[in-house]
Amino acid sequence: MVTRLNGFSGTGIDIDDTVKKLMMAARMPQDKLKQQKQSIEWQRDDYRTINSKIMAFRDLAFNMKLQSSYQSKKATSTDESSVSVTGTSVATPGNYSLQVDKLASAATATSGLLGATVKGADTKVSDIVGALTPAKTFASNTLLTIGGSKGTTSIEVKPTDTLGSLVSSINSKSSITGVNVSYDATIDKLFFTSTSTGKAGQVNLSAKNVAGNTADLLTDVLKISGGTPQAGTTISGTNNFAGSLQIDSSLKSTQTLRIKIGSTTADFTIDKDTTYDKLISDINKSAISTTEGAKAYLDSNNNLKFKDAGDNPVTATLSDQNDDTTKVNSKLTTPAPNLDVPTSTLIDRNLTTTKQLRVKVGSASVDISIDKTTTIANVIDAINSSAVGKLGVSAYLDSNHNIVFSNPTTDSITLTDEKDSAANVLPQFKMSSTTTPATFNQVKKEGTQAEVQFNGAIAKYDTNSFTINGINFTAKKTTSSAVDVNVIGDTDSIYNNIKNFIDKYNELIDTINTKVNEKKYRDYTPLTDSQRESMKDDQITAWEAKAKSGTLRGDMILNQALTNLRSSFSSPITGLPSGSAKSLSEIGISTSVTIGGAISGSYLDNGKIYIDDNKLKKAIAENPDQVMALFVSDDKLKESTAGDGVATRLNNLASSLIGKITARAGISNSVDTSYTLGKSTKELNKRIDDWTTKLDALQTRYYNQFTAMEKYITQMQAQSAQLTQQMGG
Template identity: 35%
Template sequence: MVTRIGGLATGMDIDTMVLKLMQAERAPLDKLNQQKQSIEWKRDSYREVYSQFLTFRNSAFDMKLQSSYLAKQATSDDETAVYASATAAAVEGNHEIKVTQLAKSAMLNSGSALGVNNRSATMSQLGLAAESTLTVAGERGVTAIQVKPTDKISDVVANINNKARLTGVTASYDETLDRFFFNNALTGADSKIEIKSTNAALLDTVMKLPGSASQTGKGQTITMGRAYAGGLLDRVLTKPEGSTSPLPDQKLRLVHDNMTYDFVIKESTSIGDLIDSINSSDLGKLGVSAQLNSDNKLVIFNPDDDKPIEFQEISSGPQLDDVDLLVDLGVLTSSGTSAITSVSNQDYSKITVNGINANIEYNGIPVSYKTNSFEINGVSFTARNLTSQAVKISVANDTDKVFANIKSFVDSYNALVESVNKKTSEARFRDFLPLTAEQRKDMKEDEIKRWEEKAKSGLLKSDTILTGALQNMRNSLNNAIGGLPANSLNQLLQIGIKTGNYMEQGKLYIDETKLRKAIAEQPDQVMAMFTADDKDRNTDRADGLAVRMYDQAERIMNQLKETAGTSLSGPTDYLQGKELQRLEDRIKAMTTRLTAVEDRYYRQFTAMEKYINQLNSQSAWLAQQFSTKQ
């Protein structure tokens, strides 16, 4: 770094002098920066146009699809009973549908008020004298919860809902109605709610569930010998003392009614995970449930004591001699004898309710569905109410939808044409170059804004890429479509779409009446005009209008990408990027050179100051010598 000394000896403002000298030196650098800024602005303008072509290309893609022209409309003469909507695959014509039964979900609730009207009331207040097991099952599986006399109603509801993902059954309690409610969101005959307990009083006296649906049976409760001190979070497998190696996966097999059910147990599997796996399995759907009792021991409930459950350990890969799954579960002792503490046969009460399917008659044909929403012949129906007589459904072409699709495509094209024409016809103000940093210092913000608006204007004026693209698109729209059957519609004008005057540079106009008539009377020909595709990319003679426009947009987007790149492009992936990189290299080199020039000026002025200072010192000494002699 050059030491810079002010003009103490000469009295000159050296900094100002160097600044003015450097202004002339920096002129070429300012031109390079202005050139770089102009290219960046032009690149951004190209990318803006690229985005507009992308929007239009997406619109053209939609119009290449036959589904845009096959829209159907279904009309019900009684939407309060049956709502209908048509897909493109709907069969045109008139149909009849009669609803004789709506699909319903399984529902169960207390038959009478509990007598507390308070969700904080305890189960003992409802008459529960001892801890009991409540088993809740749905089409997904089964779970068992312990209900204690000290539990609040809200606790019981929360415990059931916490396992709803395993069963599909949720519970609630309403203080106003003072009743328990059990619900299954699934509709149809597969929807199921099964409430079961070995304590019949829990269902009948305490929860007051309707006894008319109650059944009884004999079940078997199997209590294992191991207590999991940490509760549900304890891991099933016990790692041998001193072992640091990961435990291999183990497999537990439960055999019930000559069927096998396998459960993989990993080193990380907790007893809670295993319980959830059993309860949500096909075995759980049969009513077999697992839980931890109050002593934190695994308990398996089998609803049929005539079909006992057998426990097996199945080898699945390498085993460790001192890892025994059945010992870890408390089924066996380490010496191989039974560790099960109790096997008790108990009577239980069970209440089961199921949902019902929707029953309908379609054109006189009876059919059943699990939900009230179903599809027949491409028409989506929603049954809302029972009907005493058939509801008439009519399916026809949706002229409005097809017209709207074509209009949207034309609007998208017009928006693109208008935007690109504006870019290519903007006035160019060549005297308004990008501002330098020094120029910006002396201008206000609004002055800078107005200046840059003029400096950016016309960067794409008469741009050959864009003007050529619009010309090609206009030609493609005006040229007849070849390859179609004789006397088919093959030009836009035939369906009521034409270009405006020359000054509007290709903007399209729609004769709504003529277009709607063509869609209604010749829908297949209108579709072919847009979607025909001969798969030959070397020519568009036999391509439909949407196919042509898609290809044209794709082509210009590739050109723009090669020229200006996109936001995802690397700095040297496109032509302007390479040019900007070259300018950046020149700017860096020139900046380094200017720093050296500035340092040289300061060295020269510093040397001059030193010499003048020496001369001044000598002059003062001589003057002193002369004055002394006199």
């Protein structure tokens, strides 16, 4: 590091200021390089701004070379309150009639009065049953299955459930079932409705009869009438998914749990990934089991318990052996956790391959991929929203957290692992091959289809919005007679498409003309750092406005683009049928038009296009195909544009121009070496960096020289003072 001394000799020389002025002169070559770089960057940015406008115009030109832009149809109805209509590009002009005999409707199932003493969302199922006369019992959880056009789901309804929780549970699965339910306390009724109309709209409700309940869930609790009994089956797994839960996923460190039964103790390691199943397995392999004959298990309330060979309760003492605030034994002892199993519980976190579980009922089946991230909810939802679910079959977790299949059909359910590997996912469900007969009280409702007569022909639709002969209809109410519908070409829409295209074209050439003719202020170069320091902000802004001007003045790429753009509009289109219009001027689109004796447009407008509105609208109304051909024709010849329509020409021209500008100026995420101006910038950056190294060295040399001078003068001054003293001065 250079030690800088500033005028300590008394010479009065300000070294810092002197070096600064010397360096200012030395930096002039580097400043010129920086100014060149800034000019290139401004030019690059102006290119990119124009390129973005050309890209937008290219996209518009692409749309304008599609026939649909010229085939808009206008459809009108003589009775909009009954039938509203819109025309599509494929609608055939003409007069039609539509009579609406029946509207499409959703499937619905409405309860009778629920009749609880206290009405509202907090009303319990037991309150409804308690109000029955004669009294009936509803003491056991009962399965309610809700099915629709999307699939099926099942929930266990408990006597303590409220109407609010029941509604919430059903609606939380509406994306799977296609069924919603609402409750109105004012009229004390439940309203089930399908999210779809017509045959697709279904509300299928079924409740499994449960021994011990004399009240039927559908008829006595939900008060849904019209149920019919259906024989079916259930099949249950024996894997309590509570065991797959982690004992404490928030653990920060490994804990040691000690269990003592009788005189035997055993220690077990528990970390954040240890599950109840893992702990139980470890306990039942330890001395607790081999010496004391005790077995650990989760009871029906999901509490960790111990029993002997005779299933008699065994008392155990649990303690945490770690000297910290975490007491893992509190997760396993009184008060017991009484685990609530989230359906986000993993099927098997130890799977190393992807398995494929197939569930088949009759001819319907669903294949489900299962890996170490698959949850029980993934499996249940996949089954319930599949072809199997649409049969009314549903999977769910029962109150013991075992997976259960409810099957109100006469077909059996089979589960198979379809992957030929050592790992088998079926043991994770522990499904029994034994099915349990069950009776389901079922209510099935279906939506109605819309029935219409189109020009006397009868048709049916699942919704009240449908399309016939390219006409979009929305039936709003039934009609006693036919509603007349008229379809004509939509002259205004086609005209607006063309006018918008011309307007955007004019905007584009205005932008390009402005840039290629923009004045260049050669005396206003990009400011250097030292120049900026001496100017105010408003002065800098005014200066740079002129310095940036004219970056693309006379640009060859853009000037050639203007010539090609004008030619695209003025050149006739070859290959069109005899008698057809061959140029846009024949339909009122040109660089100069005369309207009512007034002339619009001249060479001074630099290629701006004008429209004779009346002439264009007349051409659209009388010869729409000719108008379309002038824009969309494409002879597929790359070497010539003579047979191309104007939109086709401009789309191709814009794409080519975008490529040329991108090659010169790149895009926002281009690397410098991929475009011409970027390469120039990269080379300037290298030269600027080289100059920075030279200037740093020069500045150091200047300071070294001035420091040496100051030291020498100081030495001379000291010697002079010493001589003066010796001579008695």
